[in-house]
Amino acid sequence: MSFLLNCLTNTKHPLSKPITQPAISIQLLSMQKSLVSITDYSKEEMLRILDYAAEFEKNPNQHILDGKVVATLFFEPSTRTRLSFETAVNRLGGRIIGFSDASTSSSSKGETLKDTIKMVSNYADLIVMRHPLEGAARYASEVAKVPVINAGDGSNQHPTQTLLDLYSIRKTQERLTDLNIYMVGDLKYGRTVHSLLMAMAHFKPTFHFIAPDELKMPNEYKQFCDEQNIPYFEHKELNENINEADILYMTRVQRERFTDLMEYEKVKNVYTLKSKMLENTRNNLRILHPLPRVTEIDYDVDDSEKAYYFDQAQNGLYVRQAVISCSLGLL
């Protein structure tokens, strides 16, 4: 009896260390809530996530999800994102249910998203979902009884990508304010650059947008910069323009975003970063890329100390640990 009682009360893994709460200047209420769009988080909440992520980086194995079940619902395949979330849950001691492809879920039988989410929220404490339709995660967060973390909804939002980008920027530059952020490639359809722009707006950046006419930064984001008094410059060439950059954020020109494949063929190889282009760049420059890359970064750049994209992906793990824990109200 006493053994059973001990098992029931001892919910912490014997090897786990309690996570230390980072010192932050503003005391916030519990953040237990869904994360659908990067704008769901205030500046302070974003900084709080980054602080927790830094703690997880120091000690990724924290059994604070013991007894919790997390559903990872991937209505479209995304191996990289799914593995990152599932590793985060595993390292926190939680259990995972879910599917990695809609063909193995009831949606292939015609079940509505609402019904799937209602059913899963009976079983899980948290839902992480990826869906090919824009707005699916917001809708799921409205019908679910449990918090929902958006792991990408069509071309709309992928907020944990944005948070890991912020984390990588802060980690490599040791600050988030007053940085020259250069965004390169598909600035029209690339959701990562749009969300990063919105998130960085809190930190007095100067933006440089390097894209062909077909893939220019949409006007609504330039208007947003104007309203926020954020300076931005547009360029068409990827060349010595980048010498003043602190962060070079490369993106893939995604074939699936084009309805006209002729347009895709015209622009797909326009911007390729080569190691010789880095010769006169700043020492603190770091190259980020949400990955997967295709042709936009030459392989010889990988050896440069300025290449940071693989570390960036690793940072995703710590950021997702922080987001999951906060969404469950555990931090």
Place this chain on the structure above:
Amino acid sequence: MSKTENKQVKIVAAIKDGTVIDRIPSDKLFKVASILHIEELSNQITVGNNLESQELGTKGIIKVSDKFFSDKDINKIALIAPNAKLNVIRDYVVVEKKTLKLPSVLEDIVKCGNPNCITNHEPMMTRFHVEDNHTLTLRCQYCERVMSGDEVKIL
């Protein structure tokens, strides 16, 4: 209201109690009728169109007897005919003139123009946030896309 317009209103027929929606641009009359779903009502309804109007050139008018629309219904009209006038009639007298005001959130009134938006694939209500009254700029709560002016399609 000018004397000429007043006469025009009377041409369409006075009502004892009910609602008169006046100064609807002629090309918007049937849209207004449609979003109010007046075809589903059993009340006496008088609809006039292409009536002379000093202000608009021609105008439309809808009179519904014994019907007093909710503010939610009235606000829908603001989407397509923001300058229309709505009068509440009791015993042949105008007892209230309502100004149209676009609500800050539009529920199940507008269709999202993004074919990849969840609202076009699930049996669910649409929900838009009005970002700019004058240009009729709306943001979909779900896919977060912005639509304005003629892109806005009523459900």
